[in-house]
Amino acid sequence: MSSPENFSPGAIPALFPFRPWVRRAGLSIVLTAGAVSTAIALALVLSPSARYGWIGERFVWVYIGTLWLGGLKVWLGTRRPIAEVASETITLRPLHQFRTRVIRWDAISGTEQMLGGDRMIVYFDTARGMRFVALNLNLVKGRREFLTLVDSRLRALGFVEKIVERSRYLSRHE
Numbered sequence: 001m002s003s004p005e006n007f008s009p010g011a012i013p014a015l016f017p018f019r020p021w022v023r024r025a026g027l028s029i030v031l032t033a034g035a036v037s038t039a040i041a042l043a044l045v046l047s048p049s050a051r052y053g054w055i056g057e058r059f060v061w062v063y064i065g066t067l068w069l070g071g072l073k074v075w076l077g078t079r080r081p082i083a084e085v086a087s088e089t090i091t092l093r094p095l096h097q098f099r100t101r102v103i104r105w106d107a108i109s110g111t112e113q114m115l116g117g118d119r120m121i122v123y124f125d126t127a128r129g130m131r132f133v134a135l136n137l138n139l140v141k142g143r144r145e146f147l148t149l150v151d152s153r154l155r156a157l158g159f160v161e162k163i164v165e166r167s168r169y170l171s172r173h174e
Contacts, residue, residue, distance in 0.1 A: 013086040014149060018078040019141045022095070026074030033067035040064075073098075082140050085149050092122065092133050101133045105157060110171035111150070115163070120147070 040060075043050045054060060077095055084091040090108075092101045103124045112121040118138045124131055137143050151170065155161075159170045 013084040013091075014145075015081040016083040016085070016146045017081045017141045018139050022139050023075060023078040026071050026076075026078060029067055029071030030075050033064060033071055036064055036067070083135070083146055085146070085153070090122075090150065090153075092135055094133060094135050095139065096136075097133070103133075105153060108154065108157075110159070110169060111154065113168045115166050115168055117166075120150075 040055055043055060050056075074095055077093065080093060081091075082093050082095075089102050089104050092103070094101075103122065107124045107126070108122060109125055109130060110123045112123070113119070118136060119134055120137055121132050121134045124133075137147070140146050154170050157172075159172055162169045162171065
């Protein structure tokens with residue numbers, strides 16, 4: 001794993017992991033889902049008529065399923081870095097999406113970021129048209145280094161900065 005300070009073309013990708021509290025939050029949700037599931041299973045074993053009460057409600061099972069899925073998505077999703085910056089591509093793994101986005105630098109058409117904000121949007125071109133991916137910067141360990149690295153890479157490609165009210169844009173066109 002290389003650090004952002006000594007990043008150079010052809011080097012091993014600069015990896016930016018999730019902050020540790022994100023993984024702990026996912027584990028906490030999984031443990032809560034497990035505890036509730038265990039409590040319901042025990043209630044059903046000890047008192048089979050409990051299935052006719054609130055335990056039998058469909059909403060309870062949807063809620064528990066959502067806890068399991070969301071918690072596992074966060075907990076397991078944080079095992080890989082949230083971002084990887086390589087010489088040819090940038091890889092982004094936002095938690096709110098199931099899909100990893102590997103974007104070629106030459107496909108990026110611009111970025112958007114609120115001044116002092118916690119979100120960066122990367123706009124990029126695909127065969128099906130322009131797409132975007134939003135990244136929660138509060139989850140990135142090494143946020144400043146990540147932003148500096150992305151900024152320097154895009155400026156080297158000829159991107160220019162434009163500030164409109166409270167938003168900062170980097171784009172190929174003024």
